[in-house]
Amino acid sequence: MPEPILTGRRLSGLAAIVTGAGAEGAEIGIGRAVALVLAGEGARVACIDLDLERAQATADMIRERGGDAVAIAADVSLRPACAEAVSAALDWMGRLDILVNNVGISPPSSLSGLDEGQWSRVMAVNLDSALWMCQRSVPAMVTGGGGSIVNIASIAGMRAHGSLAYGTSKAGMVQLAREIAVAHGRDGIRANAVAPGHVMTSHIARRMPPGMREDRRKVGPLGIEGDAWDVAMAVCFLASPEARFITGVLLPVDGGVTQIGPLPAHALILGD
Ligand SMILES: NC(=O)c1ccc[n+]([C@@H]2O[C@H](COP(=O)([O-])OP(=O)(O)OC[C@H]3O[C@@H](n4cnc5c(N)ncnc54)[C@H](O)[C@@H]3O)[C@@H](O)[C@H]2O)c1
Numbered sequence: 174m175p176e177p178i179l180t181g182r183r184l185s186g187l188a189a190i191v192t193g194a195g196a197e198g199a200e201i202g203i204g205r206a207v208a209l210v211l212a213g214e215g216a217r218v219a220c221i222d223l224d225l226e227r228a229q230a231t232a233d234m235i236r237e238r239g240g241d242a243v244a245i246a247a248d249v250s251l252r253p254a255c256a257e258a259v260s261a262a263l264d265w266m267g268r269l270d271i272l273v274n275n276v277g278i279s280p281p282s283s284l285s286g287l288d289e290g291q292w293s294r295v296m297a298v299n300l301d302s303a304l305w306m307c308q309r310s311v312p313a314m315v316t317g318g319g320g321s322i323v324n325i326a327s328i329a330g331m332r333a334h335g336s337l338a339y340g341t342s343k344a345g346m347v348q349l350a351r352e353i354a355v356a357h358g359r360d361g362i363r364a365n366a367v368a369p370g371h372v373m374t375s376h377i378a379r380r381m382p383p384g385m386r387e388d389r390r391k392v393g394p395l396g397i398e399g400d401a402w403d404v405a406m407a408v409c410f411l412a413s414p415e416a417r418f419i420t421g422v423l424l425p426v427d428g429g430v431t432q433i434g435p436l437p438a439h440a441l442i443l444g445d
Pocket of ligand 1: 192193194195196201203204222224227247248250275276277279325326327328368369370371372373374376377
């Protein structure tokens with residue numbers, strides 16, 4: 174979809190952190206799209222990324238659109254870096270209402286080929302980062318009367334996709350959201366997960382073998398592919414007070430591909 178038209182009001186007065194908020198050049202990755210949409214709905218946004226230039230580019234894009242953002246460099250796979258990044262965000266924003274755990278890496282992995290280093294790296298970047306960011310953010314949210322956490326999981330954590338470490342880490346992010354939802358519901362904190370699937374970003378386009386894009390499109394009930402804005406709009410809804418009665422859920426943003434059985438999927442491929 175084209176960049177969404179936003180109201181500037183739905184998240185007015187709220188403060189958000191987005192991890193992995195950068196992207197290469199002017200590309201629109203999921204983290205950048207989320208940061209732009211939250212800011213476009215009125216939130217102040219702390220854009221955290223390993224690469225300061227990328228985070229800065231997102232913050233600049235937000236300011237060009239009239240929003241308010243700061244860039245913070247941090248490797249969120251490390252617990253002390255998460256603590257420092259949340260503190261820096263709080264110093265700038267004065268409060269914290271929304272945390273989007275977006276960082277994720279997806280190197281190929283299988284049972285026979287995995288070594289300890291590869292497994293630990295995927296778990297640290299995808300799952301530990303979400304855990305340590307939540308650990309530091311929840312007390313600040315409680316102080317402010319509550320908040321909303323959204324973990325960016327993947328359909329690869331809902332069904333086996335042949336990427337063992339990535340899929341397992343993403344399933345863990347969903348469970349992390351459930352646990353926080355139940356443990357901190359009475360603190361006014363909601364925690365949910367979004368599972369993107371069959372979403373096209375420049376980063377994925379570069380890695381995808383020829384022909385796969387078309388095969389992926391065919392197997393979905395809608396027959397279209399999604400983009401980073403589709404994911405960002407779902408995140409924005411879950412983050413907003415409009416979702417005040419929704420917590421502990423996993424929302425697939427995948428054009429329905431995880432809802433289809435094998436026979437209808439086969440028929441869709443043949444009929445397209
Ligand atoms: N793109 C898709 O089709 C798709 C599908 C399903 C799920 N996802 C998930 O969505 C999220 C975003 O994906 P994307 O492809 O837009 O992101 P991406 O790979 O483009 O990365 C976004 C940013 O994360 C930063 N980053 C990486 N490691 C970091 C770390 N340790 N600390 C801080 N920042 C770090 C990178 O510098 C980059 O700027 C990921 O969690 C991914 O698993 C994406």
